[in-house]
Amino acid sequence: MTIPAAAAIADAMPARALFVKCVVWDLDNTLWDGILLEDAAVTLRPAMARLVRIFDERGILQSVASRGDHDLAMKILNGLGLREYFLLPHVRWGAKSQSIRDVAESLRLGLDAFAFVDDDPAERAEVAAACPEVWCIAAEDLAALAESPRLLPPASENAPVRRQMYLQEEQRRHAEEAFAGPQEEFLATLQMRLTIEPAAPRDLRRVEELIIRTHQLNSTGYSYTYDELARLCDSPAHLVLIASLEDRFGGYGRIGLAVVDCDRQTWTIKLLLMSCRVIARGIGSIMMTDIMQRARARVVRLRAEFLPSDRNRLMYVAFKCAGFRETAKVRHALILEHDLSRIPPYPAYVTLESRQGIGA
């Protein structure tokens, strides 16, 4: 386990995310040669099209921030067989920085996880000034930068389906916007099924990826390597739980993780994290209740470590809502404790399957 050093916590907000999660493309003279509004006979740049497919295979999302006529641009992208690669394409006349902000908000990703590719230095300068977190790449440099570390996220079996999952998420959001009733009634219409179970070896690559990618819904930021996770899974003194979610629109995959130290008398939640794709689904609270139930069955005290960063306050609120109290502070870490007398009930809108493992 790696515990961030005090100095690292002080500037816990790196200027940019470790890996690019979304590449936003300009179209004219970047993805293709020519300017669409001046001449519809634009020529695709094969090297760029190849990069679109490569990024997609790596699980990097892609979008468009370009100028011109939206419908025409979509027609051309369709004809080139590339339309499906771009989520939420923005072809309009406003500032490209605003288009990127809109994409980031819709995908619920931080701007620091974005790269923007454009041939025009003025457009790059506009985005760099308005969104300094965004990595602005000159179109002519992209091929050379494609193998740089920030564009090589760790491989995951989930990566190829990430784009489809975001498309499903779009459908969910449209359904949510169209729904006029209270939030919990909307959640009920999703028919969510959540499984919480001890992690198995086949889960560990994905667990590693979740740890790397998740900052906002992350209680401590502790990171574990694949080998460490494999040891913890085998250890009777630890519990590694993984949560998978699906609903009527499709699967979200494995979206939640808990690492619990299981002492004879005390269980300590060392790490609890949730993919930000399930941020409004109440999944973190359900995982907390599940851990509380397991702890109560073992008649142990339940604690959680919490390491505040400038991004994970929501997680602190979730612990407090679940009934945890802050009992101590050890250097930068807060120790939270739950007396297990009143465990919050599971919400009715999720069907839960909680599987016990061997050992803890």
Added chain:
Amino acid sequence: MDTIRTAIRNFVARAIRTDLLSDTDDIFARGHVTSLFAMQLVMFVEHEFGITVENDDLDIANFSTIAGLANLVTRKRTVGLPESVLEGRP
């Protein structure tokens, strides 16, 4: 105080899509409101009223009712103001 309550009530009513909420009804009572909503409440009162909610203030008692939220806001806004202001003196 009344304007504080009204602003909070409007926000809550919009968020959970009900206008059948009294100042002392438990917003979280039905157990369905996610912690994301709690976080939105925190951010709303911080932004709307210019206060900073500390970890110690993040107590369910402060956040579960409109009255509790309004009390928290009033208390936080009072802290740090000179006495003359509190007593209405110039």
